Every structure is written in C-alpha cells, then in structure tokens.
Amino acid sequence: MSEEKENIQFQLTDELIDKVELLVEQGNDTELQKLLVEFHYADIAEILDELNLDQAVYVIKLLDSETTSDILKELDEGIREKVLRSLSTKEIAEEVEELDSDDAADIIAELPEERQQAVIEQIEDEEHKAEITELLTYDEDSAGGLMAKELVKVYETWTVAGCMRRIRGQAEEVTRVHSVYVVNKEEKLIGRLSLKDLIVAKNEKKIADIVKVNVDYVNVNENVEEVAKIMAKYDLEAIPVVDDNKTLLGRITIDDIVDVMKEEAEKDYQLAAGITSDVEADDSILELTKARLPWLLIGMFGGIGAASIINGFSDAMLKFPALLMFIPLIQATAGNVGVQSSAIVVQGLTNNTVDGKILSRLLKEFFLGLVNGLAIAAIVLVISHFVFETSYLESLTICVALITVIIMAALIGTFVPIFLDKRGIDAAVATGPFITTSNDVFGIFIYFLIAKMILQF
Amino acid sequence: MSEEKENIQFQLTDELIDKVELLVEQGNDTELQKLLVEFHYADIAEILDELNLDQAVYVIKLLDSETTSDILKELDEGIREKVLRSLSTKEIAEEVEELDSDDAADIIAELPEERQQAVIEQIEDEEHKAEITELLTYDEDSAGGLMAKELVKVYETWTVAGCMRRIRGQAEEVTRVHSVYVVNKEEKLIGRLSLKDLIVAKNEKKIADIVKVNVDYVNVNENVEEVAKIMAKYDLEAIPVVDDNKTLLGRITIDDIVDVMKEEAEKDYQLAAGITSDVEADDSILELTKARLPWLLIGMFGGIGAASIINGFSDAMLKFPALLMFIPLIQATAGNVGVQSSAIVVQGLTNNTVDGKILSRLLKEFFLGLVNGLAIAAIVLVISHFVFETSYLESLTICVALITVIIMAALIGTFVPIFLDKRGIDAAVATGPFITTSNDVFGIFIYFLIAKMILQF
Numbered sequence: 001m002s003e004e005k006e007n008i009q010f011q012l013t014d015e016l017i018d019k020v021e022l023l024v025e026q027g028n029d030t031e032l033q034k035l036l037v038e039f040h041y042a043d044i045a046e047i048l049d050e051l052n053l054d055q056a057v058y059v060i061k062l063l064d065s066e067t068t069s070d071i072l073k074e075l076d077e078g079i080r081e082k083v084l085r086s087l088s089t090k091e092i093a094e095e096v097e098e099l100d101s102d103d104a105a106d107i108i109a110e111l112p113e114e115r116q117q118a119v120i121e122q123i124e125d126e127e128h129k130a131e132i133t134e135l136l137t138y139d140e141d142s143a144g145g146l147m148a149k150e151l152v153k154v155y156e157t158w159t160v161a162g163c164m165r166r167i168r169g170q171a172e173e174v175t176r177v178h179s180v181y182v183v184n185k186e187e188k189l190i191g192r193l194s195l196k197d198l199i200v201a202k203n204e205k206k207i208a209d210i211v212k213v214n215v216d217y218v219n220v221n222e223n224v225e226e227v228a229k230i231m232a233k234y235d236l237e238a239i240p241v242v243d244d245n246k247t248l249l250g251r252i253t254i255d256d257i258v259d260v261m262k263e264e265a266e267k268d269y270q271l272a273a274g275i276t277s278d279v280e281a282d283d284s285i286l287e288l289t290k291a292r293l294p295w296l297l298i299g300m301f302g303g304i305g306a307a308s309i310i311n312g313f314s315d316a317m318l319k320f321p322a323l324l325m326f327i328p329l330i331q332a333t334a335g336n337v338g339v340q341s342s343a344i345v346v347q348g349l350t351n352n353t354v355d356g357k358i359l360s361r362l363l364k365e366f367f368l369g370l371v372n373g374l375a376i377a378a379i380v381l382v383i384s385h386f387v388f389e390t391s392y393l394e395s396l397t398i399c400v401a402l403i404t405v406i407i408m409a410a411l412i413g414t415f416v417p418i419f420l421d422k423r424g425i426d427a428a429v430a431t432g433p434f435i436t437t438s439n440d441v442f443g444i445f446i447y448f449l450i451a452k453m454i455l456q457f
Numbered sequence: 458m459s460e461e462k463e464n465i466q467f468q469l470t471d472e473l474i475d476k477v478e479l480l481v482e483q484g485n486d487t488e489l490q491k492l493l494v495e496f497h498y499a500d501i502a503e504i505l506d507e508l509n510l511d512q513a514v515y516v517i518k519l520l521d522s523e524t525t526s527d528i529l530k531e532l533d534e535g536i537r538e539k540v541l542r543s544l545s546t547k548e549i550a551e552e553v554e555e556l557d558s559d560d561a562a563d564i565i566a567e568l569p570e571e572r573q574q575a576v577i578e579q580i581e582d583e584e585h586k587a588e589i590t591e592l593l594t595y596d597e598d599s600a601g602g603l604m605a606k607e608l609v610k611v612y613e614t615w616t617v618a619g620c621m622r623r624i625r626g627q628a629e630e631v632t633r634v635h636s637v638y639v640v641n642k643e644e645k646l647i648g649r650l651s652l653k654d655l656i657v658a659k660n661e662k663k664i665a666d667i668v669k670v671n672v673d674y675v676n677v678n679e680n681v682e683e684v685a686k687i688m689a690k691y692d693l694e695a696i697p698v699v700d701d702n703k704t705l706l707g708r709i710t711i712d713d714i715v716d717v718m719k720e721e722a723e724k725d726y727q728l729a730a731g732i733t734s735d736v737e738a739d740d741s742i743l744e745l746t747k748a749r750l751p752w753l754l755i756g757m758f759g760g761i762g763a764a765s766i767i768n769g770f771s772d773a774m775l776k777f778p779a780l781l782m783f784i785p786l787i788q789a790t791a792g793n794v795g796v797q798s799s800a801i802v803v804q805g806l807t808n809n810t811v812d813g814k815i816l817s818r819l820l821k822e823f824f825l826g827l828v829n830g831l832a833i834a835a836i837v838l839v840i841s842h843f844v845f846e847t848s849y850l851e852s853l854t855i856c857v858a859l860i861t862v863i864i865m866a867a868l869i870g871t872f873v874p875i876f877l878d879k880r881g882i883d884a885a886v887a888t889g890p891f892i893t894t895s896n897d898v899f900g901i902f903i904y905f906l907i908a909k910m911i912l913q914f
Contacts, residue, residue, distance in 0.1 A: 012809075042690050168657050176694065177653045195652040196634045200625050232719070233499050235712040237633070237694055254711050255692040258718070262689065265722035266804060272729055273800030273888065274793055281805035281818070285825050292797050293829055296863075299793040300833050303786025304840055310782045311845060317781070324774070324781055325767045329760025331785050332897055335792065336731055336756040336890050340749050343730030347723060348738035361738070368742050372750055376757050383761055388768060406753075431730065433793050440789050 010043045017050045024055045029062055041067055045074035053079075057086050069098035072107060078283075081110060089115055093122035101128065102148035102256070105135035135250075143227050144220040146260070147241040147250035152180045154207055156190055161203040167195075178238035181248055182211045189240055189248040191215050217242050220249050225264060228257045229352075267428070268350070272343060274299075274433035295433040302437035306331070306444045313448045316457040322390045323451055326380075326398050327444060333376065333402060334409040334443030335436035341365055341413030342431045349421050350428075358418055362411055369410035373403035393455055401450045405443040412439060467500045474507045481512045486519055498524055502531035510536075514543050526555035529564060535740075538567060546572055550579035558585065559605035559713070562592035592707075600684050601677040603717070604698040604707035609637045611664055613647060618660040624652075635695035638705055639668045646697055646705045648672050674699050677706050682721060685714045686809075724885070725807070729800060731756075731890035752890040759894035763788070763901045770905045773914040779847045780908055783837075783855050784901060790833065790859060791866040791900030792893035798822055798870030799888045806878050807885075815875055819868055826867035830860035850912055858907045862900040869896060 023032040036044055036059070044063075048056040048071065060068050060083060072080055072095055084092060084107070092111070096104040096119065108116050116136075123129040131149035138144025152170045154163045167180065179192045191211040201210050217240045218227050231239055237254045267278060274295035279288055310317065310327070317324055345361075377399040384390045384398055413435050417427035451457075480489040493501055493516070501520075505513040505528065517525050517540060529537055529552055541549060541564070549568070553561040553576065565573050573593075580586040588606035595601025609627045611620045624637065636649040648668035658667050674697045675684050688696055694711045724735060731752035736745055767774065767784070774781055802818075834856035841847045841855055870892050874884035908914070 040691060042692075164656060176651070178694075194633070195656065199621060199652065199656075232712075232715050234497060235499075235715075237635075237711065254694065254715070255689075258689050258711070258715065261715070261718060261722075265718075265726070269722070269726055269729060269804060270800060272726060273796050275797055275800060279801065280808075280810055281801050282810055285821065285828060288801075288825055289828050292794075292825075293832060295797070296790065296793055296829055296833060297836075299789045300786065300837065303783070303789045304837070304844075306785035306789075307782040307841075307845065310785070314778060314782075318775070318778065321771060321775065324784075325764035325771075326760070327784055328763035328767070328788055328897060328901060329757065331788060332756045332760045332763075332792075332894065333753065335789075335893065336753055337749075339730050339889065340732055340752070343727060343732060344736065344738050344745075347726060351737075353737055353739055364742065368745055368749075371742060371746050372753055375750060376753060379754075379757065380761070384764075387761075388764065432796065436792070437789065440785060444785060 012046050024058050041070035042074045045071045049076045053082050065094050066098050069095040073103045089118040092119045100148045100150050101131040105132050141224050143218045143222040143241045146224050146256050147252045149250045151251045152177050156208040158207045160201045160205045181240050183248050188246045189242050224260050228260050231257050271428040272431040299433050299437050302441050305441040309445050322394050330443050330447045331440045334405045334439040337406050337409035338413040338435040338439040341410045342417050342435045345414050345417045346427045365410040365414045369407035373406035377402045397451045397454045401447040409439045469503050481515050498527035499531045502528045506533045510539050522551050523555050526552040530560045546575040549576045557605045557607050558588040562589045598681050600675045600679040600698045603681050603713050604709045606707050608708045609634050613639050613665040615664045617658045617662045638697050640705050645703045646699050681717050685717050688714050728885040729888040756890050756894050759898050762898040766902050779851045787900050787904045788897045791862045791896040794863050794866040795870040795892040795896040798867045799874050799892045802871050802874045803884045822867040822871045826864035830863035834859045854908045854911045858904040866896045
C-alpha cells in the first residue's frame with residue numbers, strides 16, 4: 001500500500017527532479033519505476049508539480065493506476081487540470097475507479113461539463129458510479145460536498161459476532177475505519193461504535209446493548225466551515241452525515257477538514273494582505289496581477305482622495321509647511337491601528353469569541369486607542385518640537401491629531417468587520433488595504449480639520 | 458462517556474448563562490447537574506469561560522472529576538490558570554488522574570514550579586505519574602511535548618489471536634485506537650497495524666506476517682510545525698514518536714495537530730496585522746496595548762523618518778507644491794505592494810512552495826511590479842494632469858516615481874522574508890507594518906530623488 005511508504009526522509013531536491021527528468025527523456029521506464037516506487041504518492045505529486053506537462057503525463061501513464069489515482073488527488077490543482085486534459089475520459093474513469101467516492105467526485109467536478117458525463121459513464125463499478133453521481137449533486141461548500149460514501153454500517157439488531165463478520169466484508173473497501181455507524185431498519189442513524197468497543201465486547205452481545213447513542217452528526221447541507229468548527233471543537237476524527245430524516249448518507253474524516261482549515265486560513269491571510277483571489281507564489285504574472293491590482297487600485301483612489309484633501313488646504317499648507325512633514329506619520333499610524341483592530345475582530349468573529357455586544361467593544365477600543373495615542377503623541381511631541389522645531393501650536397496640532405486619528409482608526413477597524421459580519425459578508429475583506437486606505441484618507445482629513453481649528457486658518 | 462454527548466444543537470445563549478449563574482447563586486446543585494449533564498464537556502467549558510471565577514470553581518467542584526478534567530482541558534487558558542489557583546494540589550492531582558498523559562502534562566506544566574511537584578507526588582497511579590514526569594521533560598514545541606504515552610503496542614512475535622487478547626486489555630485505557638504499533642523485543646518500532654487489518658486477518662497468523670513496515674514516524678525532538686506538515690501531507694491520523702534508537706516512546710494524534718495548525722495560522726495572521734504577542738479580542742486593554750504598541754512605535758519612527766526626508770527637501774517643495782499632494786499616494790501604494798509581495802512569499806515559505814531560487818523570483822516580481830506600476834501610473838497621469846492640473850514635468854515625476862516605487866516595494870517585500878527565512882528567522886514578522894513602514898520611508902525618498910532629477914531642483 002502506497003500509504004505505508006517511508007517518507008520522513010523525503011527531500012524534494014533539484015538533483016532528484018533533474019534525475020527524474022533525465023530518465024523521462026531517456027524513456028528509461030524500468031529505472032524510473034524503480035526510483036519512484038520508493039516514494040509516497042504525495043511525494044511523487046510534489047515531483048510532478050515541478051515537471052513540465054509532457055513529463056508529468058509520461059510518469060502518470062507509466063505508473064499503475066492505484067498509485068496514479070492517489071497522485072492525481074494530491075497534484076497542484078492547476079497542474080492536475082492540465083494533466084486531466086491530456087488523459088482520455090476512459091483513462092480518467094480508470095483513475096477515478098481507484099479513488100474513494102469523495103476524491104473521485106472532486107476530480108470529476110473539476111472537468112468541463114461535457115467530459116464529466118463521459119467519464120462517469122465509463123466507470124465500471126455500478127455502486128461506485130451511483131455514489132459519485134450522488135456526491136456531484138451536493139454544493140462543494142456543504143457537508144455533502146466533502147463527505148465520502150465509504151463507511152462501515154451495522155444494524156442495531158445484529159450481534160457483536162455477526163457484526164465482526166460483516167465488518168470484515170465492508171472494511172475491505174473502506175480505507176480507514178474510524179467508527180462503525182449503527183442504523184435501524186429504516187437506515188436512520190441511531191449511534192456509533194468504535195472498533196475498540198467491538199473488540200472489547202462479548203461476541204454474543206447485541207449491538208443495541210453496546211451502541212453509543214447521542215452521537216455527533218451533521219446535516220448534509222451544513223456549511224463545511226461549520227463542520228470544521230464542530231470537529232475541531234469536539235476533537236472528532238470522523239463525523240456521520242445525515243439528511244433531514246437523519247438517514248445516514250456518508251461520513252467526513254478529519255483529514256479532509258484539515259485541508260479545509262488550511263484553505264480558510266490562507267484565504268483570510270491573503271485578504272488581510274490585499275490579495276483577492278487565491279494565488280500562489282508560483283502562479284503566472286497575469287494571475288498574480290489579477291489578484292493584486294484590484295486592491296492597489298483601491299489604494300490608488302485613496303491616494304487621489306488624500307491628494308485632493310491636501311489640495312483643498314493648499315494655501316494653509318504654505319503658511320504652515322511644518323504640518324506637511326507629518327502627513328506620512330498621521331497616515332501610517334492610522335493605517336497600522338486600523339489593521340490591528342480589524343484583524344483582532346476578524347479573528348474573534350472566526351472563533352466566535354466576538355459576540356454581538358458592539359458598544360462595549362467600541363468603548364474598549366476607544367480606551368485602547370487613547371492609551372496608544374497618548375504614548376505615541378508624547379514621543380512625537382518631544383521629537384517634533386526639538387528636532388523639527390515646530391511651534392507650540394503646530395506641535396499641539398500634530399499630537400491632538402495623532403490621538404484623534406488613532407482612536408478613530410481603532411473604532412473604524414472594529415466597527416466595519418462586525419458590521420459586515422452582521423450583513424452576512426465575510427469580514428476578512430475588511431482588513432488590510434481596505435481599512436488602511438479608508439483610514440489613510442480619513443486620517444489626513446481629520447489632521448487638517450484639527451489644524452484648521454487650532455491654527456485658525 | 459461525555460465524549461458521546463449530543464452537541465450539534467448547542468448554542469451559547471445569554472439566557473443559558475443567566476440560568477447557570479442563577480442556579481449557582483441559589484446553590485441549586487441538583488438542577489444545575491441536571492442541566493449540565495446534558496452538555497458535552499467542550500460546551501460546559503464555553504459556559505464556564507463566561508462565568509466569574511467563583512461561579513466557575515463552584516461548577517467544577519460540583520461535577521464529577523471525569524467530566525471536570527475534560528472541561529479543564531478545554532477552558533480558555535487564562536481562566537484555567539485562575540481556576541487551578543483556587544484548587545488544592547490534591548484536587549488538581551485528582552483531575553489530572555483522569556486525563557491522558559499529554560493533557561495531564563500540559564495542565565501541570567501551566568502550574569507554578571513549586572505546585573507542579575506537589576501535584577505530581579499526589580498522583581496515585583504510579584505508571585501515569587511516571588509518564589507525566591517523562592512528558593514534562595520535553596520541549597513544548599517538540600513532538601515529545603505533544604505526544605501521549607497511551608498507545609496500543611504489540612510484539613512482532615505474537616499471533617493475531619493473542620494480539621486481540623492483549624489489545625482488549627491495553628485498549629481499555631486508550632481513548633482512541635488509531636493504530637496498533639508493532640515493536641520487536643528491544644521495543645524498537647518496526648511497523649503498524651490498523652484494527653481493521655487485525656479484524657480482517659486470520660487468528661493463527663503471526664503479527665510479523667501482516668505488519669506494515671516502513672511506517673511513518675517522527676523523532677521525539679522534531680518540531681511540532683514539522684510534525685503538523687508531515688501529518689497533513691500524508692493524511693495521517695496518528696503518528697508514532699521514537700527516540701534516536703527508534704524506540705517507541707508515544708504517539709501524536711491529529712486532533713492535537715489541528716490545534717497546532719490553528720495556533721500557527723492565527724499567529725501568522727496577527728504578525729501580518731502588526732500584533733506581536735498572541736492576544737484575543739477579549740483580553741485586557743493592557744495586554745492588547747502590549748501586543749499592539751510595539752508595531753505602532755515602529756510605524757511612528759517610520760513617519761518621523763519620512764518627516765525628515767520631506768524636511769530635507771522643503772525648499773524644493775515650496776517651488777513645486779503639487780508634488781506634496783501625491784506623497785500619500787506614493788506612500789500608500791508602496792505599503793500595499795510590499796504587503797502583497799511579502800504575504801505571498803511568507804505563505805509560499807510556510808507551504809514549502811517557495812524554493813531557494815531568489816533571483817528568478819525577484820525577476821518575476823520585477824515584471825509584476827512593472828505591469829501593476831504601468832497600469833496605475835497611466836490612471837494617475839490622466840487624473841493628476843486634468844484634475845490637479847499638474848505640469849507635464851510634475852506629472853512625469855509622479856508616474857516615474859510610482860512605477861519605481863512599486864517595483865522597489867515588490868522586490869523588498871519578496872527579498873526580506875526569503876532573507877529572514879534563510880537566516881532561520883520566522884519570515885512572518887516581515888509582513889504587515891514592518892514592510893509597510895520601511896516601504897513608506899523608502900518610497901517617499903525615491904519620490905523626491907526622482908523629482909530632483911526630473912525637475913532639476
């Protein structure tokens with residue numbers, strides 16, 4: 001079983017890649033197989049990610065479909081798409097034949113509409129075909145879209161001994177047996193058993209007597225992020241998926257949830273950094289531009305906005321040039337505070353630690369801003385006065401503006417994400433450039449207002 | 458078993474908390490028990506997180522230690538610390554008695570030095586005591602610090618039947634049996650078996666004949682992040698931990714890894730947002746200030762730096778006031794580009810998708826910056842000329858500066874994280890305010906240099 005390959009020592013070195021490329025060029029199949037058979041399929045996938053398409057396809061076609069199906073599953077999505085395009089629907093059907101229903105459905109879902117049907121039709125195992133067809137009907141962000149049909153199911157009326165016999169049968173096609181799910185004759189989920197429980201129990205016992213009822217389960221339409229939260233909170237390794245009648249439909253395993261969590265974390269991280277769509281360092285310049293330019297444009301319009309504000313106060317500026325020097329300081333501080341506040345709130349929302357109480361939270365941010373503002377203003381006061389020799393009124397203006405801007409930025413950074421979240425919008429978009437830009441413009445505007453008041457221009 | 462409590466319907470409502478608080482005030486123990494016995498321990502922990510210390514302790518002392526030990530494990534760290542302080546070492550020892558060795562060790566590790574020993578001495582189960590004492594010797598960021606001693610171990614010389622008998626014994630004290638680990642008579646790990654394999658195998662078979670060799674394992678000193686990567690990459694649910702002689706020491710389960718991954722993601726997210734230490738929205742203003750002020754100060758010094766640059770060019774500024782208007786634009790753009798570039802690289806480094814090839818990556822960022830820069834400069838050119846009626850030379854200055862700044866920011870944002878990573882420093886610190894600030898100052902400086910060249914002042 002590829003799953004059992006040694007892999008801790010695996011290192012994706014340039015030498016290794018060169019070696020594989022060379023063997024492919026030479027068409028030295030025996031050597032290539034001898035080399036690759038040593039590796040775990042996840043490692044082979046990493047190697048293929050580095051090869052060009054022809055080389056990758058060559059390797060795929062060389063290896064046995066049990067291994068290649070697992071490799072396909074692990075390939076970088078962009079590369080998998082290319083590889084699948086250069087495989088016939090028959091070949092894809094053979095790969096899919098080897099995979100668990102959930103992985104099979106995921107791969108077929110990536111194919112263009114017209115090919116999907118062709119592939120499904122060529123799947124020989126009728127049960128597998130039916131399972132995949134069912135899974136394709138669920139939303140990919142729902143429990144149904146993540147679950148696998150493979151599970152071990154027993155009926156409450158069975159005995160432990162009979163149960164063990166049946167499990168020997170069913171277990172063959174289930175990669176990992178976390179739990180044995182117990183259903184009644186209407187196929188409704190009534191509980192679970194761990195293999196441990198079965199092994200420990202007496203053979204003649206009835207399942208109904210040892211089953212653990214009140215088992216965790218999720219509805220097939222539950223959102224995957226919610227499923228992830230539940231499994232993480234209750235330390236579950238697998239959770240059964242049921243329909244509205246509590247009929248057992250499938251199960252979700254923790255390894256799928258781990259992937260969901262990673263994607264979520266990366267998405268939020270990128271949003272906070274002002275990257276819209278999910279991109280990787282290795283994507284094309286076009287893809288990266290598409291992901292990055294939008295936020296840069298927003299930042300640009302913010303800058304234009306700031307320009308017109310300064311323009312509006314230009315004559316005053318000529319009277320108090322010293323004020324201009326501190327525009328970058330005001331701007332940077334406003335941006336930083338806003339990002340900090342929003343990030344903490346966004347994280348709180350994701351972990352459900354931020355509840356509805358907006359007012360108390362805003363009050364807290366107010367004091368937080370006041371403390372930080374006073375600290376920074378004090379330092380700036382000294383520096384501006386002694387280093388830049390600004391007049392008392394100018395120094396006063398700068399400090400009052402700093403404190404006000406910091407407080408406003410903290411409040412905006414806190415309010416906007418909570419507001420968006422209440423509107424059902426992903427609050428993560430409200431971090432990074434979005435909050436920075438709005439705070440930049442806002443901060444500069446406040447700066448000049450305060451200057452106007454104190455310096456009376 | 459509390460693990461089996463129904464929980465999908467659980468909602469932490471204010472009503473529920475009020476109800477619990479009321480029952481505690483009334484000292485209505487029977488009602489309180491009747492209410493709480495329905496909940497999963499993770500849910501009870503969420504409730505206690507909302508109560509005040511006395512109330513929480515009251516509930517802890519009311520419930521049976523099997524449940525409370527699980528609750529303690531799930532409590533918010535700050536609150537757990539307070540609760541433990543108000544429990545006697547004897548009471549803590551009783552709680553710890555109920556937990557798996559890894560959770561037990563984690564809780565004891567949180568206690569002040571002097572209490573740790575007192576608690577350990579009062580643990581009655583000698584084996585459990587020895588295991589905890591061993592676990593306390595490992596670094597908390599190492600595999601040893603994360604592993605549990607509880608596992609099911611069999612010897613290669615046994616038969617399947619004998620194996621099953623022994624497992625019935627060992628399995629009792631192991632919460633979840635993922636794999637049965639096979640060792641030789643020197644206790645060295647030689648492979649694993651899933652319970653499924655055992656159930657499917659014939660009784661008279663020797664373990665040595667059905668054991669899966671080449672099993673994944675990690676060294677006890679391996680860093681937890683590395684362990685997390687391995688388990689996520691190879692979809693493992695448990696991994697055995699060995700010493701340098703490959704002697705089996707313990708096992709790490711995926712649910713612990715899930716927690717590690719969550720913490721990692723949150724840490725990086727906060728660093729990107731300029732928050733140094735791990736804080737939550739509900740922490741005190743002091744804690745939040747400690748986490749936020751450092752980056753704000755760095756930003757402040759950046760602002761001061763920008764101020765002195767502007768100051769240095771002040772007379773030129775009076776000749777070309779139009780240039781001043783665009784300082785915020787230059788600054789914001791530089792910051793945004795830098796954050797984007799660094800975020801992508803940092804993520805690439807975490808996922809090992811960014812390899813050593815610095816030069817090719819910098820070249821790519823150069824072209825990426827050029828594309829983005831030209832796009833933005835084009836728009837700004839039009840706006841600055843027609844809206845702000847800047848002279849041709851001024852417009853030219855602004856656009857050339859924008860393009861240059863964007864390219865420089867992209868290069869810095871890419872280079873710095875890779876550089877830090879090569880030095881063994883967590884690249885995540887190089888995102889957010891760090892890169893923004895340096896790019897702010899740098900950007901403004903470049904802006905004036907280019908202005909000087911083009912406008913000849």
